[in-house]
Amino acid sequence: MTSGGGASSLIAWLERELREIWAAQDEPGAPPMSRVCTMNLVVVAPTPTLAERYTPVVDDVTASIPARAIVASLDPESTKTSLEGTATAVCALENGRKLCSERIVLRASGADCVRVSSAVDALLVPEIPTALVWLGRVHADDPIFEDLAQSADRVLLDSEYTSLSSLLHVTAWARAQPSSPRVADMAWTRLASWHEMVARMFDEADAMPYLERVTRVSIAQASSAGARLGPEPALLLGWLATRLGWKTSRLGGALRLKRPDGTLVSLDLGSVPRPEGVADMALARVTLVAEGFEGTVERELGTGIEGTRDADTLLWRRVLDGKTMEHRVRLGANKAAKWLERTLHRPAHDPAFDESVAFAEHLVDDGLTVS
Amino acid sequence: MENPLRRGLVEDRTGDACAVVIFGASGDLTRRKLVPALYNLAVSRSLPNGFAVVGVARREKDHATFRAEMKEGVSKHSRRKPIDPAVWSDFESAIGYVRGSFDDPQTYVDLRAHLETTDAERGTKKNRLFYLAVPPSEFGVIVKNLRDAGLVEPGSHRPRGAEAWSRVVVEKPFGDDLASARALNDVFAGTFDESQVFRIDHYLGKETVQNLLVFRFANSLFEPIWHREHVDHVQITVAEDIGVEGRGKFYEQTGVTKDIVENHLMQLLCLTAMEPPISLSADAVRDEKVKVLRSLRPMERSLVQNNVVRGQYARGFVRGEEAPGYREEPDVSPSSRVETFLAMRVFVDNWRWSGVPFYVRAGKRLARRVTEIAIQFKKVPHTLFRAPDGGISPNVLAMRIQPDEGIALRFTTKEPGQHTILRDVAMDFRYGSAFGSNTPEAYERLLLDAMRGDATLFTRHDEVEEQWAYIDRVFEAWRAEANAPPPLYTAGSWGPEQSDDLLARDGRRWRKP
Structure with a gap:
C-alpha cells in the first residue's frame, strides 16, 4: 500500500x-x-x-x-x-x-x-x-x-557498525533531553564477556592486590596498523579506567593514564590482522601487567564453528607468581539478532556504560590510533 | 574487599571458584538434574574458571565411565540441546569420580587427596560445595566423616575472594517429623554454622516463585489490597496428574503431606502471606517467612477433623488413560493408608490475614498437573446490574507456578449489545509468551546461589522446624483416629468429596484451575 x-x-x-x-x-x-x-x-x-x-x-x-x-x-x-x-x-x-x-x-x-x-x-x-x-x-x-x-524509552545503536562518534552524539543528545531516553550500544553488550573474563583475573584474594598495581595495559584490535582506535577497544579501556579510578593526563599532548596513587600506567594500542568475516576494529586482546602478574584475554579470531566465522573462543590466561592458568570460553555465534536481543534484555540504566562512554570521549579527542 | 571490576557488572552471576562434591553421584538426581544444571551454567559462562565436579558413590567406576554417564544425562535432560562440543570438552575435563562407601573413612581420605589435586590443577581454591543427594539417613555419617577428614573449613559467611569456604547442600525430605528435623539440624550444627547449610526446596528456584516477591513488592497496585479487607480467601493448589511412578516404596514412607505439603506448599503459603522484608538479604526474607509460620493457627487435634481432608487415589482415568489405584502400584501395600491427597483450611492469625482462610491442597493423580496460587477478592458490596445466578463473580488473581507460568486476573465486563449482560473475562499474562520458554531451571539458579553463598532461596533451620511443628499436629490427630484409612478418590478427579465439603461448609468452592 x-x-x-x-x-x-x-x-x-x-x-x-x-x-x-x-x-x-x-x-x-x-x-x-x-x-x-x-x-x-x-x-x-x-x-x-x-x-x-x-x-x-x-x-x-x-x-x-x-x-x-x-x-x-x-x-x-x-x-x-x-x-x-x-x-x-x-x-x-x-x-x-x-x-x-x-x-x-x-x-x-x-x-x-x-x-x-x-x-x-x-x-x-x-x-x-x-x-x-x-x-x-x-x-x-x-x-x-x-x-x-x-x-x-531507549535508543539503541551499534557503534561497531556506525562509529564511536555516533555513540557520543547520541549520549550527548540524550543527556540534554528532559525525557532522558536511555542509550544502549550493542558493542557494549558484546563486551560483557570481556568484562567478566577480565574481572575473573582478580576474583581471588591473592590476585586482587595486583589490581592496584597495574603498570601496563595493552589492547589490540583487528585492523591495519595506523587505524584509529575502534569503539570496542575504547569502551573497554573506558570501563577499566573508570572501575579502577584511573585518570587521564597529558604530557606534551600525549595521553597518559594515572592510577589513584599517582603512578603512571603505560598504554599500548596495537593491531592484529583481521580475518575475513570479522568486523573492522573489533577488540582482539587485552593484557594487564603488574609486577608478578600478567593477565590476558584474547579472542581467537576466525575460529568460529557455529555458522559464523567469528563465533570465536576467548582465551583467558593468567600468570600469577609464576603459575600459569588457562581457560577457554566459547563466545557463540556472532549474530546481530543475538546482540539486539541481549541489549534489549539488559537494564536500561547502566552507570558503568555511561561512565565508560564519558571516558571514551577523551580518547576520541586525542584521535588515538593503533600501531 | 570486593573486586572493583565487578562493580556494576550487569551480567555478574558467576559462582566462586570451587569443587562441587556430589554424594550419591550414581543416583537419578545427579544424572537428570544436577550435572545438566551445571553444564547449563557452563554454557551461560556462569561457572568460575576454578571449577570441578567430583562424584562420590559406592559403585566401582573410573573417571571416564562417570563422565560418559554424565554426558548421556546431559544429552537427555539438559534444556540446551544438542551438547556444544567445545563447552562439553572443557566441562568434562572438570569432572572426576571417587568410589567409596559413605561410612568408610578411607572414602574421605581418597576424596581429600582428589580435592587437593583438583585445587592444584584446576584452581578450586580449597572451596567445597558438598551436595548430599542421598537419603537423610546418610547425612549424619557423611557430615561426621567430612569433619574427621578435615574437609570442612570452619567459619561462617565470607565475602567473595576471602579464605576457603565449605558449604553443604541437602535435598529434601529434611526430616520425617519435628524431632527428626531437629536431630538433622543438630547433625549439621555440630560441623557447619547455619550460613554454610543450604537446604534445597527446588520450588524456590522456580522463576515464578521468585516472581511472587517481585509481583507483590514491585507493583504498587496489589499490596494495598493484599489483606483481609479485600481478600475473601486464598487457594493454593499443587496438583499432579501422575501417580507414584515406580517410587511406591518411597511414597509409602512419606505420603503427600511429607512429600509436598510440609515443604513446597508451606513455602508458597509463606511467600503469599509474608510481610514485606526490610531487604532481599537471605535472613530478611526468611525472617518474614518464619513469622508467617509462627502465625499459623495451630492445628489442634479437635480442629483436624473439620479442617483437614486426606484421600488416596483409586483406579480411574487420567488424560484419557486408565490409571491404577494407589494400592495397585508396585511396592505399595494393598492395605496402605498413606494419603496421596491432602486439603487443609489454614488460618494465618496476624493483623493482615485475620479471618481469611487459606485453602491448600496437594495430590497425585488429579485431573491435571497444575500449581497455582489464587487470591479471591471479596464481592462488590452492592449489585447494580442484573447479574447471573449467584451475583457478580468476584475478581480472582491467579498466579500459575506450573505449567504455563503466568498471572491471570479475572474480572467482569459487559458483553457488547443492547442489553447489559455481564461476562467474566481474564487478563492473562504468560511468561513463556512474553519472555520465551528457555528460562533457567530451578537447579541452575540454586546451585549458582550456593556457589555464591546466597541462601535467600534456601530454607533456614527454624523454617524447617516450624513447618514440621505445624504438620506434626496433623499426624498426631490422625494417629489418634487409630490411623483410619483415607477416603478414596477416583484417579483423574480433583480429590475426595470431603475436599469439596471443606469449602462448601464456608459457602465456597475449589477452583478448577
Whole structure:
C-alpha cells in the first residue's frame, strides 16, 4: 500500500490490515494464534537495502521478545516521493501455540521521509515501552532521529557498525533531553564477556592486590596498523579506567593514564590482522601487567564453528607468581539478532556504560590510533 | 574487599571458584538434574574458571565411565540441546569420580587427596560445595566423616575472594517429623554454622516463585489490597496428574503431606502471606517467612477433623488413560493408608490475614498437573446490574507456578449489545509468551546461589522446624483416629468429596484451575 491518499490513509490501512489478521479465523487443525506484544521495536535503516537485510534480524528478536516491530527505511535522495507500508504477523510455534508479533514495514522516499516519524508515532502501541534501533550514523540535528528518539524509552545503536562518534552524539543528545531516553550500544553488550573474563583475573584474594598495581595495559584490535582506535577497544579501556579510578593526563599532548596513587600506567594500542568475516576494529586482546602478574584475554579470531566465522573462543590466561592458568570460553555465534536481543534484555540504566562512554570521549579527542 | 571490576557488572552471576562434591553421584538426581544444571551454567559462562565436579558413590567406576554417564544425562535432560562440543570438552575435563562407601573413612581420605589435586590443577581454591543427594539417613555419617577428614573449613559467611569456604547442600525430605528435623539440624550444627547449610526446596528456584516477591513488592497496585479487607480467601493448589511412578516404596514412607505439603506448599503459603522484608538479604526474607509460620493457627487435634481432608487415589482415568489405584502400584501395600491427597483450611492469625482462610491442597493423580496460587477478592458490596445466578463473580488473581507460568486476573465486563449482560473475562499474562520458554531451571539458579553463598532461596533451620511443628499436629490427630484409612478418590478427579465439603461448609468452592 502506498500513501497516494496521504500518510493518514496509509496508517488507517495498516491498522485495518492488522485488525483483519487478528480477526481471521484459524484454519481448522492449525495451532491457535495468539497476539503477544511486550514492546514497540522501531528500527530505522538509512537505506532500503539495509532495512531488508535487517528485517530477518527483527523477526528473530520478536520470536523471543514479542513486539510490534516497525521497520522503516529512508531514501531521502530518491527522486521519487512516496511512503509505502505493509503489515504482517510473524509467528513462532511455542508449545503447540502460535505466538505472533506484528511487523510493519515502512518505506519512505524523497520528501516523504519527513513523514516517517509521525507515521511511526501513530502506529505505536500505547502503554508499553518503545525501543528505537538506529542503524545508520547518528546526526543529532536530524529531525527524524530527534522525533523518534524523543518518543522512545531507549535508543539503541551499534557503534561497531556506525562509529564511536555516533555513540557520543547520541549520549550527548540524550543527556540534554528532559525525557532522558536511555542509550544502549550493542558493542557494549558484546563486551560483557570481556568484562567478566577480565574481572575473573582478580576474583581471588591473592590476585586482587595486583589490581592496584597495574603498570601496563595493552589492547589490540583487528585492523591495519595506523587505524584509529575502534569503539570496542575504547569502551573497554573506558570501563577499566573508570572501575579502577584511573585518570587521564597529558604530557606534551600525549595521553597518559594515572592510577589513584599517582603512578603512571603505560598504554599500548596495537593491531592484529583481521580475518575475513570479522568486523573492522573489533577488540582482539587485552593484557594487564603488574609486577608478578600478567593477565590476558584474547579472542581467537576466525575460529568460529557455529555458522559464523567469528563465533570465536576467548582465551583467558593468567600468570600469577609464576603459575600459569588457562581457560577457554566459547563466545557463540556472532549474530546481530543475538546482540539486539541481549541489549534489549539488559537494564536500561547502566552507570558503568555511561561512565565508560564519558571516558571514551577523551580518547576520541586525542584521535588515538593503533600501531 | 570486593573486586572493583565487578562493580556494576550487569551480567555478574558467576559462582566462586570451587569443587562441587556430589554424594550419591550414581543416583537419578545427579544424572537428570544436577550435572545438566551445571553444564547449563557452563554454557551461560556462569561457572568460575576454578571449577570441578567430583562424584562420590559406592559403585566401582573410573573417571571416564562417570563422565560418559554424565554426558548421556546431559544429552537427555539438559534444556540446551544438542551438547556444544567445545563447552562439553572443557566441562568434562572438570569432572572426576571417587568410589567409596559413605561410612568408610578411607572414602574421605581418597576424596581429600582428589580435592587437593583438583585445587592444584584446576584452581578450586580449597572451596567445597558438598551436595548430599542421598537419603537423610546418610547425612549424619557423611557430615561426621567430612569433619574427621578435615574437609570442612570452619567459619561462617565470607565475602567473595576471602579464605576457603565449605558449604553443604541437602535435598529434601529434611526430616520425617519435628524431632527428626531437629536431630538433622543438630547433625549439621555440630560441623557447619547455619550460613554454610543450604537446604534445597527446588520450588524456590522456580522463576515464578521468585516472581511472587517481585509481583507483590514491585507493583504498587496489589499490596494495598493484599489483606483481609479485600481478600475473601486464598487457594493454593499443587496438583499432579501422575501417580507414584515406580517410587511406591518411597511414597509409602512419606505420603503427600511429607512429600509436598510440609515443604513446597508451606513455602508458597509463606511467600503469599509474608510481610514485606526490610531487604532481599537471605535472613530478611526468611525472617518474614518464619513469622508467617509462627502465625499459623495451630492445628489442634479437635480442629483436624473439620479442617483437614486426606484421600488416596483409586483406579480411574487420567488424560484419557486408565490409571491404577494407589494400592495397585508396585511396592505399595494393598492395605496402605498413606494419603496421596491432602486439603487443609489454614488460618494465618496476624493483623493482615485475620479471618481469611487459606485453602491448600496437594495430590497425585488429579485431573491435571497444575500449581497455582489464587487470591479471591471479596464481592462488590452492592449489585447494580442484573447479574447471573449467584451475583457478580468476584475478581480472582491467579498466579500459575506450573505449567504455563503466568498471572491471570479475572474480572467482569459487559458483553457488547443492547442489553447489559455481564461476562467474566481474564487478563492473562504468560511468561513463556512474553519472555520465551528457555528460562533457567530451578537447579541452575540454586546451585549458582550456593556457589555464591546466597541462601535467600534456601530454607533456614527454624523454617524447617516450624513447618514440621505445624504438620506434626496433623499426624498426631490422625494417629489418634487409630490411623483410619483415607477416603478414596477416583484417579483423574480433583480429590475426595470431603475436599469439596471443606469449602462448601464456608459457602465456597475449589477452583478448577
